[in-house]
Amino acid sequence: MVSEADPVTDSDSTARSVFIWVSEGTWRAAVDAALSHAPPDASFTLLHVTDDAGPDAAHGAYRGMFGRVGHDPGARLDALATAQAADLLEAAARRLGRPCDRLSMHGNTERAVVTASASAGLLVIARDGDQSRPGPHSLGRAGRFIVDHAICPVLVVWPGPPPRDTPGGPRTPGKPDRKRHSL
């Protein structure tokens, strides 16, 4: 795993440390929820994990075509992925509009998020699964793992307007559903 900034480790600031999982398509809701639920003196860390499966697949597919020379798309996808991670973190930082650390990681997404946020006071994530109806499938593989394994308290929000037929659920688009998990 490669980190571009160290996570907050100072024990005094642990309670104020808010980690935000920045993920494709869902990061806006996570940033908004962090802003409305974090304590006023919170210190923010934006956390993005690059999915290396795409670059690896392209690299492997190229290597599987025996004999070709010098046109491996894996390196190009790596560069694109690095730029994308930086762009996402930049966009998230702009939306947050508060001083923040940026953490850019590689590897298994869910494990990276759980490990990096272990000492946080709060981890904010957006649902990464099926958004069409409430229920367990609204969490994807990474989200499910994070909710099940996170050491710190976790705030889970819908990335967009929650499904309308939510019995007793939140009605306001982008508002967190106040589901807190802690171990």
Added chain:
Amino acid sequence: MLNAAAGETISLIALLALLAWAVTRPRGWPEAVAAVPAAAVLVAARAIPVSAAVAEARRLGPVIGFLAAILVLARLCDDDGLFRACGGWMARTSAGRPRRLLAQVFVTAAVTTAVLSLDATVVLLTPVVFATAAKLDVRSRPHVYACTHLANSASLLLPVSNLTNLLAFAATGLAFGHFAALMALPWLAVIGVEYAVFSRFFASDLSTGPAGAAPDTADGPGLPRFTLVVVALTLAGFVVASAAGVSPAWAALAGAAVLAARALKGRRITPLGVLGAADVPFLAFVLGLGIVVEAVVSNGLGSALAPLLPTGTSVPALLAIAGLSAALANVCNNLPAVLVLLPLAAPSGAGAVLAVLLGVNIGPNLTYTGSLATLLWRRTLHRHGSAADLAEFTRLGLLTVPAGLIIAVLALWLALHGIGG
């Protein structure tokens, strides 16, 4: 001439060394560095008669020329912005919805693979698809996987879609248009299977799109019309030339020459750049591999494998041929696999040769790249991947390949009976 046993032993050692080289790539040197000397050693040791080696080189000559022309054509299409324009089109029409983007990627990757070969999809289209997904703020994994899968499974349609097809084209005895007509139904069928599996397998990734307005994608580049017209005329040239008994390689050469002349005139590429696009070491590798495999087959492997390959074009026979081809493509790699199986399948007619192609083109998706796959994956994992990704890719292969093979074989059987082989 060595006796057959000694000849077979030395030929097999040469082939295995070549495959080992391809997987480990010592010092990053290309496979040609091993393939050409391996072929030379076999000729010098009389494991293959000089006349047989020359005959194989003559057989491969037009194939290699054809391949070079297609590689150059695809590269110049990329230089002219064709794939960037495809990316713009996908971004605009998908409106930021991952499911719609997946459908666009399927269409683009299937057509690119069919017309400009799997190399174009893997090398030129995949980065554009990745960048498009990033721009739309959707997860790239399903879309990139779709490119790598379709580079193999959507390479059934035309003789130019895959080097395996080019190698087999002459053995089918079919004209270009006839080949395409017979493979159209299997091509569509296997793409359908892939799409059905992908949309379920990646349901979670595909249901998470950016909330709110779609990203601004209005500023995409337009389609390079001249380039598209040249590609269309080249395609028509394949069919017309082949029907007139002229090698369709000439049409490919003409198309590549037109685009190259235009790019050279506009100083967008140098003559050396054109040569680089043709990937000369790759062409040398194909020649070397062809001679090595010919030595292996003629010294005994051919007669040893012959009883394993069913004859005829009944559904069970076609299924067995495609299955065996897919297995061999996974054990070694689809290039040696098709070279070994072609002479065995050819006597049963075009249907059997096309069944071999179904196996060696669809099969590689089963164990990632169909090439001593786990070893390759370990190399890949050393980059930065995780074992979870390997498991996921293998599961995807298990879901798509057997189903795709069976349905494609049934479609081929229907086409053979409907159109006639």
